Amino acid sequence: VGLLYFCSMASDFTVRFLGTGSAIPMPGRHPTAQWVSIGERHYLVDCGEGTQMQIRKFHLPMQRLSAIFISHMHADHFLGLPGLLSTLDLLDFKKPLTLVAPAAVFAYLDDYAKNTGNAFRFPIHRIPTDAVRQAEPVFEDKSCTVTAFALHHSIDCHGFLFKEQPKPLKIRRESIAEFGLSHLEIQQLKAGISLSRLENVPAHLLTMAPAPPRTYAFMTDTRPLFKWADLVSGADVLYHEATFTLTWKERADQTGHSTAEAAAKFANAAKVKQLYLGHFSSRYSDLTPFLEEATPLFPNTFLAFDGLEVDIYPESITEIPEGYF
Amino acid sequence: VGLLYFCSMASDFTVRFLGTGSAIPMPGRHPTAQWVSIGERHYLVDCGEGTQMQIRKFHLPMQRLSAIFISHMHADHFLGLPGLLSTLDLLDFKKPLTLVAPAAVFAYLDDYAKNTGNAFRFPIHRIPTDAVRQAEPVFEDKSCTVTAFALHHSIDCHGFLFKEQPKPLKIRRESIAEFGLSHLEIQQLKAGISLSRLENVPAHLLTMAPAPPRTYAFMTDTRPLFKWADLVSGADVLYHEATFTLTWKERADQTGHSTAEAAAKFANAAKVKQLYLGHFSSRYSDLTPFLEEATPLFPNTFLAFDGLEVDIYPESITEIPEGYF
Numbered sequence: 155v156g157l158l159y160f161c162s163m164a165s166d167f168t169v170r171f172l173g174t175g176s177a178i179p180m181p182g183r184h185p186t187a188q189w190v191s192i193g194e195r196h197y198l199v200d201c202g203e204g205t206q207m208q209i210r211k212f213h214l215p216m217q218r219l220s221a222i223f224i225s226h227m228h229a230d231h232f233l234g235l236p237g238l239l240s241t242l243d244l245l246d247f248k249k250p251l252t253l254v255a256p257a258a259v260f261a262y263l264d265d266y267a268k269n270t271g272n273a274f275r276f277p278i279h280r281i282p283t284d285a286v287r288q289a290e291p292v293f294e295d296k297s298c299t300v301t302a303f304a305l306h307h308s309i310d311c312h313g314f315l316f317k318e319q320p321k322p323l324k325i326r327r328e329s330i331a332e333f334g335l336s337h338l339e340i341q342q343l344k345a346g347i348s349l350s351r352l353e354n355v356p357a358h359l360l361t362m363a364p365a366p367p368r369t370y371a372f373m374t375d376t377r378p379l380f381k382w383a384d385l386v387s388g389a390d391v392l393y394h395e396a397t398f399t400l401t402w403k404e405r406a407d408q409t410g411h412s413t414a415e416a417a418a419k420f421a422n423a424a425k426v427k428q429l430y431l432g433h434f435s436s437r438y439s440d441l442t443p444f445l446e447e448a449t450p451l452f453p454n455t456f457l458a459f460d461g462l463e464v465d466i467y468p469e470s471i472t473e474i475p476e477g478y479f
Numbered sequence: 480v481g482l483l484y485f486c487s488m489a490s491d492f493t494v495r496f497l498g499t500g501s502a503i504p505m506p507g508r509h510p511t512a513q514w515v516s517i518g519e520r521h522y523l524v525d526c527g528e529g530t531q532m533q534i535r536k537f538h539l540p541m542q543r544l545s546a547i548f549i550s551h552m553h554a555d556h557f558l559g560l561p562g563l564l565s566t567l568d569l570l571d572f573k574k575p576l577t578l579v580a581p582a583a584v585f586a587y588l589d590d591y592a593k594n595t596g597n598a599f600r601f602p603i604h605r606i607p608t609d610a611v612r613q614a615e616p617v618f619e620d621k622s623c624t625v626t627a628f629a630l631h632h633s634i635d636c637h638g639f640l641f642k643e644q645p646k647p648l649k650i651r652r653e654s655i656a657e658f659g660l661s662h663l664e665i666q667q668l669k670a671g672i673s674l675s676r677l678e679n680v681p682a683h684l685l686t687m688a689p690a691p692p693r694t695y696a697f698m699t700d701t702r703p704l705f706k707w708a709d710l711v712s713g714a715d716v717l718y719h720e721a722t723f724t725l726t727w728k729e730r731a732d733q734t735g736h737s738t739a740e741a742a743a744k745f746a747n748a749a750k751v752k753q754l755y756l757g758h759f760s761s762r763y764s765d766l767t768p769f770l771e772e773a774t775p776l777f778p779n780t781f782l783a784f785d786g787l788e789v790d791i792y793p794e795s796i797t798e799i800p801e802g803y804f
Contacts, residue, residue: 178566181536185562203562204529211506227595229565233558237510237528240554241503258594265590269583270552271634309596 165465167192167368172208174432174458177230185230193297198222205234224255226311236266243274250277257282283312305376307410313373321364329360365468374433378416383423390466392426395433399443418448432458490790492517492693497533499757499783502555510555514539518622523547530559549580551636561591568599575602582607608637630701633735638698646689654685690793699758703741708748715791717751720758724768743773757783
């Protein structure tokens with residue numbers, strides 16, 4: 155019980171960085187895009203130019219996409235949308251796709267359809283973020299809830315907090331035989347419904363709490379914004395932009411970006427578990443200075459790179475899967 | 480005289496394929512884009528999504544671009560434009576840029592600027608191709624002339640024929656001493672002006688004809704269109720689409736595309752020197768069948784691939800450059 159183990163089992167909560175560059179893309183540093191998989195659902199966060207090629211390159215299931223979240227209306231965060239949607243259309247994509255984005259993105263797609271004479275044939279469920287001035291839930295499905303929160307960039311921009319849906323209670327395996335639990339009773343206990351015939355049995359002998367819901371926080375593009383430390387507090391993974399190092403701090407302030415130092419300070423204030431830096435300026439070919447600047451303030455800092463997949467495992471796995479030993 | 484040689488000297492007329500895929504791009508087969516360099520000028524033909532990343536990947540001088548030619552308004556031929564132009568703007572590009580394209584492309588760029596609130600700060604000289612129903616010159620500078628010609632696709636589409644400007648006459652080196660030619664006289668002879676003091680000397684003792692102007696023909700997307708065999712007759716290089724092999728001929732006919740067989744028949748009719756096939760459907764991972772289909776009909780056929788640079792050398796080099804031996 156409480157056994158924490160790492161094995162080669164793929165996690166069912168992963169974040170794949172498809173683009174970790176900034177306004178001027180470079181080979182190996184595409185503009186921003188991330189593929190987030192939670193449970194059996196797949197989401198895209200930002201969609202810079204070339205995202206559809208990155209999705210193919212890393213063999214991700216493009217046609218199983220449920221929703222796309224766009225942070226803001228800068229070229230390096232949304233220009234891949236018409237190409238991706240066109241390709242989905244050519245592949246006969248039929249599902250409704252949710253698009254959470256500034257309304258200007260919808261206008262851009264409408265104009266694209268008008269100028270090319272091609273409308274997409276699948277339904278796009280539009281959720282505009284313009285009215286979100288603080289933090290609001292903008293999306294929910296069976297795998298997760300997503301909260302959008304206002305960042306502080308040169309134009310309106312939103313971060314996104316992905317939180318998996320709470321897992322059912324876990325049944326103590328030994329209790330099944332001990333109390334002769336039926337299949338129905340097991341389902342009831344998992345859902346938190348107590349059984350009248352066992353009302354004198356303490357709940358902890360029958361069930362265990364599930365692992366706490368895992369969370370992923372996405373924050374780019376933005377100045378440092380400590381007001382959100384509580385919101386993303388304890389996140390399993392935080393992706394925070396670090397367009398510059400301290401050498402270019404003035405430029406970061408002018409353009410509404412963060413330094414590696416600021417990102418690390420925020421990660422520290424928010425007590426997240428892991429910090430990934432990204433959105434690196436094309437000025438930098440060597441990224442070591444970003445790590446050197448951040449790790450003294452937040453040791454668990456990593457550099458994001460195009461193609462890196464981050465597996466987020468449950469905090470603890472209290473039952474050993476059958477056949478594990 | 481008349482010596483034909485191949486050496487490692489880079490040509491001043493090159494075509495670099497940046498994308499040889501079609502509607503659905505794949506890793507290693509980006510959507511259509513080509514970088515054409517003639518003399519000291521640089522041009523882009525089509526600009527599919529990801530073109531700016533391909534330009535960087537192959538270290539091409541993005542900021543020396545003179546003109547962009549867009550064949551038609553399908554996503555895989557123009558979606559890279561706003562990203563490329565944005566990056567040029569961020570790099571403080573100042574030159575006027577010529578954009579030869581269907582008017583719908585200009586409308587798309589205007590809408591992009593409206594929706595993002597960002598206009599490009601450098602002048603774009605727009606040349607719409609919509610009125611070109613047959614073949615017309617659409618561009619000229621000191622390096623080349625470009626003729627647009629109407630192709631036969633599912634929407635309006637144009638091919639482009641690049642022809643370098645005629646070179647000056649060549650002076651026979653031995654005549655300089657023999658006739659005591661001054662620098663001014665040499666310039667006059669090169670320009671085809673005869674010298675009165677040498678009116679009895681046959682022209683061929685003083686000068687030689689330059690190599691004939693080199694030409695490059697770009698034909699995608701299109702059904703086979705034999706009416707243009709004369710126009711592109713003898714082209715040094717022809718890039719012709721071959722989206723399909725004969726197995727999918729019906730699909731080619733339906734969608735306004737060509738098979739490898741048709742491209743080879745056209746190359747044969749036009750007596751071009753080299754044929755490059757491209758715009759391959761994502762159905763094909765192995766491209767051998769394209770070559771097998773084309774070479775019996777036109778032996779000098781090659782498969783284009785992303786990154787391939789084709790050097791077009793003058794037909795003959797009649798003077799050996801100093802220091803060559």
